[in-house]
Amino acid sequence: MKYGIVIFPSKPVQDEINSYRMRYDPHYDLIPPHVTLKEAFEADDETIYELITELKHIANDTDPFTLNVxxxxxxxxxxxxxxxxxxxIQELHDLADAMQSGKFPKNQTYSFVPHITIAQKLSQDEYSDVYGSLSMKDIQLEDKIDRFHLVYQLDNEVWTVYESFVFGKELV
Amino acid sequence: MKYGIVIFPSKPVQDEINSYRMRYDPHYDLIPPHVTLKEAFEADDETIYELITELKHIANDTDPFTLNVxxxxxxxxxxxxxxxxxxxIQELHDLADAMQSGKFPKNQTYSFVPHITIAQKLSQDEYSDVYGSLSMKDIQLEDKIDRFHLVYQLDNEVWTVYESFVFGKELV
Structure with missing residues (x-):
């Protein structure tokens, strides 16, 4: 089964970001706006059971932090x-690093750049237009983050949440 | 903010159910296949914080059970x-009842019928055709349930997961 680990910002931030990505991100219907901490990876039931214990430790070792966009x-x-x-910020790098070490599969292809995708898979012409118009917007978002989510992908490519991990609140 | 409480079956069961609902359920893109334990209700941040504690107690008081369809x-x-x-089964009724008592808003309009919607908002002609064809299918699904999810609705009507509650595994 294919899993991923993401941070979902709060509803007001998700709503604003959705207003930008609605027209330009073909994944709009597949997953709400998110910061990917760990890209998609394959895991069987036994492995994911072990990784969930690791994720609880990671969550308990993390303090809530502010996300700025x-x-x-x-x-x-x-x-x-x-x-x-x-x-x-350091907290995001620490989270992403922890999910590439120990029992976790190492699947990070590029260096970790925390981001929220708003447009992808555009033609070259669309890309230039869309980048021009989006980069002129004055986007200032701030959000308090206190959790991340383990998600898995269904056959129709929609991602659904398996488990949430709240910082400092997990029973291991 | 609008919240709901649902059970998501496991991926193989979700995939099979999606194959039925894809053409007939306009909510296909808004939420994966689910059993609703508590219909949509409004709650502010303070209330939901209290209800989350209640949901942890409910999850800890519940044993994993088998869902049959x-x-x-x-x-x-x-x-x-x-x-x-x-x-x-009794476990489903106990969960739904617990979410209508104590600090929870009482918002159950009809008596609780555990179900997974596969078609809705059809015209009368479509309805007859679709019900005829779906009711002839031999559907036998069995699934082990060990958690439920608190979800909230974005402005684009998509539901996203706020927190998971795993039976017997919550730190209160």
């Missing part, structure tokens, strides 16, 4: 994905 | 919703 950026020329840059 | 039924003539009937 204030820039539109792009991964071009690697891909033409357009994203909201999330201020890369 | 083997009949296609309809709520007609009240609505033309078509659903998979979930065997109404």
């Amino acid at each position: 204030n820039k539109v950026r792009t991964f071009a020329p690697v891909t033409n994905t357009i994203y909201l840059k999330v201020e890369p | 083997n009949k296609v039924r309809t709520f007609a003539p009240v609505t033309n919703t078509i659903y998979l009937k979930v065997e109404p």
Whole structure:
């Protein structure tokens, strides 16, 4: 089964971000706005059971932190994905690093850049237009984060949540 | 903010149910297949914080159980919703009852019928066709349930998970 680990911002922030991604992100219907902490990985039931214990420890070792978003950026020329840059504070790097060590499969292809995707899989012409218009927007978002979610993908590509991990609140 | 409480069956069961609901359920893109334990209710941040403590107690007081599905039924003539009937075992009723008592808002309009919706908001002609064809299918699903999820609704009507509650595993 294919799993991933993400942070969902709070509803007001998700609603604002959805207003940007609605027209330009073909994954709009597959998963709400999110920061990916660990990209999709395969795990069987036994492995995921072990990883859930690890995730509880990680959550208990993490304090709530503030997530700040204030820039539109792009991964071009690697891909033409357009994203909201999330201020890369230590807590986010620590979370992502912890999920690449110990029992976790090491599946990080690029260096970790915390972000929220708002447009992807655009044609080259669309990309230029959309990046031009999105990068002129004044986007200032701030959010308190106190949890992350383990998600899995259904056959129709929709991601659904298996378990939430609340910082300092997990019974191990 | 609008919340609900649901059980998501496991991926294989969700995938099979999605194959039925894909064409007939306009909520297909809004939430994966689920059993609703508590219908949508409004709660502010302070209330939901209190209810989460209650939900942890409820989860800790519940043992994992088996969910069985083997009949296609309809709520007609009240609505033309078509659903998979979930065997109404005591555990499901206890969960739904607990979420209507104590600090929880009492928002149950009809008596609790555990079910998974596969078709709704059909025209009368569609309804007859679809009910005829779905009710001839031999659907036998069995699933082990060990958790429920508190979900909330975004402005685009998509439901996303706030927190999971695993039976016997919550720190209160």
